[in-house]
Amino acid sequence: PIPCVALAVSDERPVSTQSTWESKLMNTFNHGDYFGEIGLACSMPRTADVVANEQSLLLQLKKEDCDKFFNLNPEYKEPFQLMLKKRTAESFRKYNIPFLEMIPEDKYQRLAELCVIQRVPPKAVVFHEGADGRAFYLIVHGQLIVTHKTEDETIVLAEMGPGEYFWRNSTC
DSSP: OOOEEEEEOOSSOOEEEEESSSOSEEEEEOTTOEEOHHHHHHTOOOSEEEEESSSOOEEEEEHHHHHHHHHHOGGGHHHHHHHHHHHHHHHGGGGOOHHHHTSOHHHHHHHHHHOOOOOOOTTOOSOOTTOOOOEEEEOOSSOEEEEEEOSSOEEEEEEEOTTOEEEEOSOO
């Protein structure tokens, strides 16, 4: 699949998304809605099927064209990245994470601006046991394993996927 963002321009409800992990309706898009921007910006695989419910007209922007646009118009790149962070952060509310639930709506934009979207390739270590540092991680896409090494073996403590989170904290 080619990474792209699409804008729904039909007057009705043209497109629905269905999770590939569960068979359930996740969202219905209306006139003027858009989707695909996070996959486009982060070059990550789609996390749902998108199916037209009726005759629909979509505008498609491919990644290479988006990159050309930002190279020619760099003043729009930062606002686009901020919008991505906000939309990603807003989608986390559905995961019922206590830390995020306590953030008032008017402060959520600022929190989103502070987030860093981190791409992690397969087999890459996010951090090592015993490393100094503090951070909160929320898994948007993919799967991570949490391990503990002993002298004799590496023990898998947990497997984590989208919507799950963990802390790296050296002071608590």
